[in-house]
Amino acid sequence: MLPARVQGRLFDTPFGYPLLTKAGRPEGEWLEGCLLLAREGREEELEEIVDLIELEAGFAKKTVKVVLEDDREVSALVYQFDEIPPYATPFADSCWPV
Numbered sequence: 673m674l675p676a677r678v679q680g681r682l683f684d685t686p687f688g689y690p691l692l693t694k695a696g697r698p699e700g701e702w703l704e705g706c707l708l709l710a711r712e713g714r715e716e717e718l719e720e721i722v723d724l725i726e727l728e729a730g731f732a733k734k735t736v737k738v739v740l741e742d743d744r745e746v747s748a749l750v751y752q753f754d755e756i757p758p759y760a761t762p763f764a765d766s767c768w769p770v
Contacts, residue, residue, distance in 0.1 A: 678703055
């Protein structure tokens with residue numbers, strides 16, 4: 673994992689996990705997080721596993737630019753909600769606690 677940031681909006685849910693919206697869009701806030709890296713040659717396997725979890729939960733997959741700790745920009749997959757569900761409330765911080 674690498675420290676990274678992305679523009680977007682973060683929402684809290686009653687399920688114990690956050691929702692990301694507007695990933696990579698300039699009107700979003702800068703959100704702190706981590707870029708998950710697959711072991712070499714295992715990228716497709718990792719994507720299939722994460723797809724199974726996140727797409728089943730209603731997230732949409734999108735490729736966006738993220739900024740690494742050293743300010744390099746890279747493309748990465750994010751899982752976000754396109755529409756904010758009624759049970760989600762805005763999260764007041766830029767980093768989800770772990």
